[in-house]
Amino acid sequence: MGSASSPLLAVRDDEVEDEIAKRSCWMETRRELRLVWGIAGPAILTSVFQYTLGSVTQTLVGHIGTLELAAVGIQNLVIAGIGFGIMLGMGSALETLCGQAFGAGKPNMLGVYLQRSWIILLLTALVLSLTYIFASPILKFLGQSDEIAELAGKFSIWMIPELFAFAINFPIQKFLQAQSKVMAMAWISSVCLILHLFISWLFIIKLGMGLLGAAITLNFSWWILVAGQLGYVLSGCCKDSWTGFSWLAFRGLGAFFRLSVASAVMLCLEYWTLMVVIVLAGLLKNPEIAVDAASICMNVEGWCFMVPLGLVAAVSVRVSNELGAGHPKAARFSVLVVITISVLIQTTFMLIILLTKKDFPRLFTENELVMEKVSKIAYFLCASIFLGSIQPVLSGVAIGAGWQATVAYINLGCYYAVGLTIAILLGFKFNLGLEGIWGGVLIGILLQTIILIIVTWWTDWEKEAALANERVSIWEGSEVIAIHAGKS
Template identity: 80%
Template sequence: MASASSPLLAVRNEDEEEEEEMAVSSCWVDTQRELRLVWGIAGPAILTSVFQYTLCATTQTLTGHIGTLELAAVGIQNLVVSGIAFGIMVGMGSALETLCGQAFGAKQSNMLGVYLQRSWIILLITALILTLVYIFATPILKLLGQSDDIAELAGRFSIWMIPELFAFAINFPIQKFLQAQSKVWEMAWISAGCLILHLVLSWLFIIKLGMGLVGAAITLNFSWWLLVAGQFGYVLSGYCKDSWTGFSWLAFKDLGAFFRLSVASAVMLCLEYWAFMIVIELAGLLKHPEIAVDAATICMNVEGWCFMVPLGLVAAISVRVSNELGAGNPKAAKFSVFVVTEDELVRERVSKLAYYLCASVFLGSIQPVLSGVAIGAGWQTTVAYVDLGSYYAVGLTIALLLGFTFNLGLEGIWGGVLIGVVLQTIILIIITWQTDWEKEVSLANDRVLIWGGSEVTTIQSEKV
């Protein structure tokens, strides 16, 4: 009996081993395929982010050769005044990552152009309101405790940078529109060309011709608008004929729901972005504010370059999640988720902050990917509450206590903000881990119907 069953048992074991090997092989093939899809988007998205970030970073670096005060002023303007606008514009533009990504996955490409135009309308109106921040930057910075010299020079530079604000309003929706269709290499090449020209013009105007901050403003504004022209030219060129069919009056319909999603997206990303902007602002309240601000802005510039890698992953993972949810593929969505200055004092201060910078870079490689999942799935409102509690109720409170009550200075301020980032990261990991992705597919359809407007309902009815 035993001897008769042994050959059968051996055959059964061999079959089970073969099935296991096939399952492992299939999983590996799926993983490789998903990695190619993710990095096919993330690679050029990272390059695009690096090239565009380097526009401002180059300007800031070159102004450091003019003087410590000029560097501090440009740093405050870039990271605080423009930082407010940048965070709002990127955040509100991220509504397109959800809507365009899910619509593209659901084969509703014709709606992408309408969503793009709605985003432009909302962001241009927002930019018009934000000009007040640029115009009154000097009194705002003084009210926040900045020294008079830094506040006045940063305020003057802010007024010169108003054209950049409206370039943000046009640029970021175009980026999200193209990313949703995985047209990322085109953006990378356009951004590279603009950066090369910007480097040449910045050296010429700021250093060679000695135009200082005026030259910095001219070149930075020009480069951002050249970037906008290049990307919009690509959209009009015919390569987006399915998603761009021209300007439409539909763009003015159902703006209320679209605006609410845009605001939720802006709140989510702004709370994350502004947490480190506050480090710069609080640095100006310490002793020797020029040195503290210079050191903090240099560290933030370094972190900014490092942050471009996970930021590219934000774009990739949000595109993959939104596309798969829109296409009704919850398992695929789940699989995508898991798969320099010359100042010696400033240099010395920067070296002391290196450990905090390393911690920020490490956390920055995890947290943005989770944010990308949230954008792709449409969880902006939930994450906004998480950010508010983690970054501000906890992180900022600890930062103020360590920096000023316990006199730990810039290190204490930065350390407190990092504690908030750790807490937010842990909460987002738990939320992502416990997500029911089957349920998210039906929720994604409901969100598109609510946020996308009445014409989406019409399209869905016609399909039925």
């Protein structure tokens, strides 16, 4: 009997082990989903609310006239795009350092990192303000029409205060995200949006102040946002990570600057692909129609991008925290969960746009030619949205793991050596217009996505965890040396 029942018992044992494994996998997935959405949910809301500030302004200006819409669109995506991309990219250095330090159980280091980032970004903003001041000649050099360039240049000068708001805002966001303190940012951003809706309507439409009213309200809203977040940090809600202003912030700026630049190059090469589409669109026949159509599509893509952007925040925090804590398998599992979520959500957005391609342009313009052009390029918009479900998340993984320099080289080759070259050939050599330009850019994004998938798939996560621990030890060591030097 014993020998006869042994095979049966072995089968039952295997079934029990399989059931336990399935149950364990499901429990881990549920746990990861809670952790991811605990960060991503408020981060998505924060991104949506902050993005809506500029979107509301652009939408209201679009009902003034096509020239004004083109001017605001090209300023927002080219001139402000330069500042936004660099500020966001340099601020993202904190996602690596703060995330890994927090995961390693060393939150006291975060406040010094935040102050260093402020110093570097404010100095960078001072230099970048020159691009705002000389926006008109820059846009003319890039081939934009005199009318659009002059109006966009005037609007750019009025928007210089926004650039310095970026320099304060993005480091605070990364500082809070690393600690998963994201709900406060969502609440602050929601209040700012409500205020912005009212004052934008009042200044732009009711008082008829046009572009000047748009500049006043957008600058004011961004600085209210910064004041709210700064007040939260200084109020004692981050007592473990913020211990006050310190002279240590002025030490080690060189190494911090190098990591910030690597982060900026990586993200800017991605973000500026949108700017390239707008600039090249301005070189086509009927540039006003092409720029308006491209601006509207980029606006819609920006809305859809808010979900991956929140998930980028979540995956970079989860990866950096888990690597800092020495949990490589958890980091890899988080990547798989986040990519699955992003693909499902972005596919839904893509289907909605395809079904409403003849209707949604009316939200942004009343010009029939612009609406017709937007409907034609909706398929390219959908392709961008689908690729945007994977590529940004993988970039978030790169930030969390500290791969910024490597990904910067990948982006340079894929987006510009390949994508931009094909875009120019299709758009101008083969006379495919805006569709050809966007198609070329999409080829570059697809190539970059494939390479990042391969890099992520073959990553040695055990090695990455060891590197994260080494990175935290080195940076902490520099702080300890600095403290002893100060005491002596």
